[in-house]
Amino acid sequence: MKQKDLLQQMCDYALQGALRKGAQHARVAAISNTANELSVLNDSIETIQKAVDSSLMIHLFVDGRYGTCSTNKADPAGIDKLLDDAVASVRLLAPDPFRILVPGELRYEGDPLYSAHRGSVDTGVKKAFLSGCAASVWGKDPALISVTAGYSDYRRWLHLADTDGLNCTSEETWYSLSVECAVRGRGDARPSDWDYLGGIKPENIGIGKETPCTCAATALERALSKRNPGKIASGRYPVIVENRVAATLLAPLIEAMSGSSLQQQNSFLLDKLGKSIASPALTLIDNPHRKGSPGYRFFDNEGLRTAKRTVIESGRLNTFFLSTYYALKMQMPPTISSPSLLFLKGGKGSAATIAGSMKNGIFVTGFNGGNCNTATGDFSYGIEGYKVENGQITYPVNEMVMTGNMLDLWNRLLAAGDDALTTMSWQIPSLLFDNIEFAGL
Amino acid sequence: MDLTTATDMDSYKLLNLALRKGGDYADLYFEQTTFHSIVLRDGEVNAASTHNEGGLGIRVVSGQNTGYAYTESSLPRDREEAARTASHIAQGLIRTSQPAAIATLNLPDRYRIVKPWEEFSPQEKMPFLYDLNDRIFSADKRVKKVTAQLSDSTSQIEIYNSLGIHCADIRPMASLSVSCVMESGGQRESASSSRSFRMGGEFLTPGLIEELAREIIDRTSFLFGAKQPNGGEMPVVMAAGGSGILLHEAIGHAFEADFARKKVSIFSDMMGKRVCSPGITVIDDGTIAGNRGSLNVDDEGVPGQKTYMVTDGILTSFLHDRISARYFQAEPTGNGRRESFRYMPLPRMRATYMDNGPDTEEALIASVKKGLYVDTFSNGQVQIGAGDFTFYVKSGYLIENGKLTQPIKDTNIIGNGPEALARITGVANNCAIDNGTWTCGKEQSCAVSCGMPSVLVSSLTVGGRV
Numbered sequence A: 001m002k003q004k005d006l007l008q009q010m011c012d013y014a015l016q017g018a019l020r021k022g023a024q025h026a027r028v029a030a031i032s033n034t035a036n037e038l039s040v041l042n043d044s045i046e047t048i049q050k051a052v053d054s055s056l057m058i059h060l061f062v063d064g065r066y067g068t069c070s071t072n073k074a075d076p077a078g079i080d081k082l083l084d085d086a087v088a089s090v091r092l093l094a095p096d097p098f099r100i101l102v103p104g105e106l107r108y109e110g111d112p113l114y115s116a117h118r119g120s121v122d123t124g125v126k127k128a129f130l131s132g133c134a135a136s137v138w139g140k141d142p143a144l145i146s147v148t149a150g151y152s153d154y155r156r157w158l159h160l161a162d163t164d165g166l167n168c169t170s171e172e173t174w175y176s177l178s179v180e181c182a183v184r185g186r187g188d189a190r191p192s193d194w195d196y197l198g199g200i201k202p203e204n205i206g207i208g209k210e211t212p213c214t215c216a217a218t219a220l221e222r223a224l225s226k227r228n229p230g231k232i233a234s235g236r237y238p239v240i241v242e243n244r245v246a247a248t249l250l251a252p253l254i255e256a257m258s259g260s261s262l263q264q265q266n267s268f269l270l271d272k273l274g275k276s277i278a279s280p281a282l283t284l285i286d287n288p289h290r291k292g293s294p295g296y297r298f299f300d301n302e303g304l305r306t307a308k309r310t311v312i313e314s315g316r317l318n319t320f321f322l323s324t325y326y327a328l329k330m331q332m333p334p335t336i337s338s339p340s341l342l343f344l345k346g347g348k349g350s351a352a353t354i355a356g357s358m359k360n361g362i363f364v365t366g367f368n369g370g371n372c373n374t375a376t377g378d379f380s381y382g383i384e385g386y387k388v389e390n391g392q393i394t395y396p397v398n399e400m401v402m403t404g405n406m407l408d409l410w411n412r413l414l415a416a417g418d419d420a421l422t423t424m425s426w427q428i429p430s431l432l433f434d435n436i437e438f439a440g441l
Numbered sequence B: 001m002d003l004t005t006a007t008d009m010d011s012y013k014l015l016n017l018a019l020r021k022g023g024d025y026a027d028l029y030f031e032q033t034t035f036h037s038i039v040l041r042d043g044e045v046n047a048a049s050t051h052n053e054g055g056l057g058i059r060v061v062s063g064q065n066t067g068y069a070y071t072e073s074s075l076p077r078d079r080e081e082a083a084r085t086a087s088h089i090a091q092g093l094i095r096t097s098q099p100a101a102i103a104t105l106n107l108p109d110r111y112r113i114v115k116p117w118e119e120f121s122p123q124e125k126m127p128f129l130y131d132l133n134d135r136i137f138s139a140d141k142r143v144k145k146v147t148a149q150l151s152d153s154t155s156q157i158e159i160y161n162s163l164g165i166h167c168a169d170i171r172p173m174a175s176l177s178v179s180c181v182m183e184s185g186g187q188r189e190s191a192s193s194s195r196s197f198r199m200g201g202e203f204l205t206p207g208l209i210e211e212l213a214r215e216i217i218d219r220t221s222f223l224f225g226a227k228q229p230n231g232g233e234m235p236v237v238m239a240a241g242g243s244g245i246l247l248h249e250a251i252g253h254a255f256e257a258d259f260a261r262k263k264v265s266i267f268s269d270m271m272g273k274r275v276c277s278p279g280i281t282v283i284d285d286g287t288i289a290g291n292r293g294s295l296n297v298d299d300e301g302v303p304g305q306k307t308y309m310v311t312d313g314i315l316t317s318f319l320h321d322r323i324s325a326r327y328f329q330a331e332p333t334g335n336g337r338r339e340s341f342r343y344m345p346l347p348r349m350r351a352t353y354m355d356n357g358p359d360t361e362e363a364l365i366a367s368v369k370k371g372l373y374v375d376t377f378s379n380g381q382v383q384i385g386a387g388d389f390t391f392y393v394k395s396g397y398l399i400e401n402g403k404l405t406q407p408i409k410d411t412n413i414i415g416n417g418p419e420a421l422a423r424i425t426g427v428a429n430n431c432a433i434d435n436g437t438w439t440c441g442k443e444q445s446c447a448v449s450c451g452m453p454s455v456l457v458s459s460l461t462v463g464g465r466v
Helices: A003-021 A076-090 A123-135 A215-225 A247-256 A259-263 A324-330 A351-355 A406-411 B008-018 B076-087 B122-139 B206-224 B242-255 B257-261 B322-328 B361-366 B417-422
Strands: A025-041 A044-062 A065-071 A113-115 A144-162 A167-183 A192-199 A235-241 A284-286 A309-313 A342-344 A360-372 A378-389 A392-405 A413-416 A431-439 B025-041 B044-062 B065-071 B143-161 B165-184 B187-197 B232-238 B282-285 B306-311 B351-354 B370-382 B388-400 B403-408 B411-416 B424-427 B432-434 B449-452 B455-462
Touching (some): A003 A076, A003 A167, A025 A123, A044 A076, A044 A123, A044 B076, A065 A076, A076 B044, A123 A144, A123 A167, A144 A215, A192 A215, A235 A351, A247 A259, A247 A342, A247 A360, A247 A406, A259 A324, A351 A360, A360 A392, A360 B411, A378 A406, A378 B388, A378 B411, A392 B411, A406 A413, B008 B044, B025 B122, B044 B122, B065 B076, B122 B143, B122 B165, B122 B206, B165 B206, B187 B206, B206 B388, B232 B361, B242 B257, B242 B282, B242 B306, B242 B370, B242 B388, B242 B417, B242 B432, B242 B455, B257 B322, B361 B403, B370 B411, B388 B417, B411 B417, B417 B424
Parallel strands (some): A044 B065, A065 B044, A113 A167, A235 A360, A360 B388, B232 B370, B351 B449
Antiparallel strands (some): A025 A044, A144 A167, A167 A192, A235 A431, A284 A309, A284 A342, A413 A431, B025 B044, B025 B143, B044 B065, B143 B165, B165 B187, B232 B455, B282 B306, B282 B351, B370 B388, B388 B403, B388 B411, B424 B455, B432 B449
16 A cells, blocks of 8 residues: 555544544544665764654544543554544533634645655765765865765655545655764863755755765865864954855744744734735845755645745835634634745855955844743854955854844845855745844953 | 553563564653643633543663554554654664563652642532632732733553563642733833643632732732833842742753753763852752652652762753663663654653752842842743853842842843853742743753742843843
């Protein structure tokens, strides 16, 4: 039996079982996953891992009450026992009139989502590829202490169904390569840096290509450039945030737009819908239907149909992320529980070209800890990066902290580059902000 | 996973199969976990979840290299397939070692369960959440929202390895988390509090509810008068308890021996050397009764124990799993831990704390002319090789002329591990363990805890306004 049919059969059994045990409605997600991982440390294979998983998540709506149960033992007897216990437990809860299945007009009813590579890669090929990747730098620089190269792939099938007729299926694959290099720095310090590639096909990470993989060389070059860092004077600086870490600054905005934060009044974007919250340079689009990108999807975890939305347009907040539950509670129409594939509309140039016009600023290439208060928007993040002087990226900086308020920060956005990474589900280019507070010396 | 379907004989055969291509060591990790939670939101306990899962993880170690596979099936053919997959790490064509005859370890009981969680229904748990909600709302008119979650889990694990060790453990975990939103004069503030122990249903007491209600009210109220501090380098007094996050981030991870084995930790070459002032002792402890990080046995069959990482200022032990212990020719320290059967074990912390010193907290504060006092935290991070660590401060005070003055909030503090250790210039005599829901995220999630007496660090970089 095909995996898709097997998962549908599991869903059907669980849905029927839920009704038989006393639920009036139910939704079931069945997932099957196979994954492989390999890692190379310096010049030898360090780990080989293989995983085969399955899981069943059942949402129960019993006498106006709601609960979930899940298991990785999806045999009929196991499902029956799980449902017996869960239905009995749910009956003891307080009613919740805001829990519903996705209404028919919002339900996804299209074709299965297929975002997968048809073949597989031989273990010997993976080993050779990964070893070659590490070997491209190992022993090539006296400062290099270690190189760790990691390969992973997975194939995941999902079937989502409910008792109102929802039937969604997806099959996805993802291949990834990550490389980290550590080098000898000042004293006992061993700075490190990394590079990453990902895609739905092995070719996306360089397997089968004649050109050698450059990830290890990039990771080594970045690690070497971080040697002997220092702090600079506390003060306000213009800052460029590199494409691969810029999503860190977007995450608190997205969190504050989520139904759970808004409904619990724990959001600095409460009452901001339709209002300007950021600089006109910020336009953010959720486009779930760009094939081949991570985050590509037709439906969310409830079966809500995804759609392209302009989340923020020229600084104006256009939408919240509302599941059916929080939408009902807030008496607003549902949108989607969370963003799928976010694109921050870019301008021109890379971080380096943006830096070219900066006289005295900071180029942030990594965040080290920190957090944001979702109620107020106040944030504080450790950073690492480089000092920018007269248009040139100069020496590395570390042990500094960037502090402010999210609304103030995004109103200080001057420009965005055009260098968003397509291997990420939030494709955010390098960003230029003006006059941001940094604590250092 | 039905553990009873694995006999000593079956397990011996699986270990034998796992070592068929060579390899120095193999182990089997059987797990069956049941998890429950109930949630109170908007005044009602109206969501519950139950999760159960089980499986078998099989590992083969050859030198420093590891093959790992797991199966969720209890069918012999699936388990054998997992063993064959793990065996591929060994490059040889023939067996080089034989599993030893199996003998069962007797283990201590550091988390005796008085009331098993499976005997509790939501109906018995719900009144505690309603009581917590009522206490918080009745304590302060500014309270707008309360969310509380009670979670419990019980994991049965069983380990067999090729050294002949067999052991079994039942590990409970109970956690209660609460968050509160208050509003006053257009200002909104939110805070959270939690408690977590390896306990059964005896975890739930009126005293726990009263303590947590008081704490969350205090924490949220505090924020109305607090502001982000001015940033820069300054002395920091870290309050007893949750300040143990300093140890976890600044040195704990860098002492995990997989990093030292790979030579990527800033402390890789410092064994036996002075890393902080005389008199300072730092411990990672798996033996505290009921503690969130405690273990009767780690996840590779090494008994839980207390490890002195720093003794009187000298680095005396890394935290080892079996692979690193063998590499360093040291004894394993019982730190081989994993999130579940889906993961291979790694060196991980348990409860990490510093021993008491001779000072008082009052004296440490009084010695600072201008600095910061910090007492609640949310998260931290470290760069193992560079040594830079951070922790996020939810609340504290300015210290001005030896006195606590302006309340502060929401600042990230950053330092460098070896430098920060060397800058601990005072240690008080009030060590406390923080029993919140600390979870470490090194590749996998692991329950930990931390503690500390109040300490004075002579200089750290404080994030803030400039």
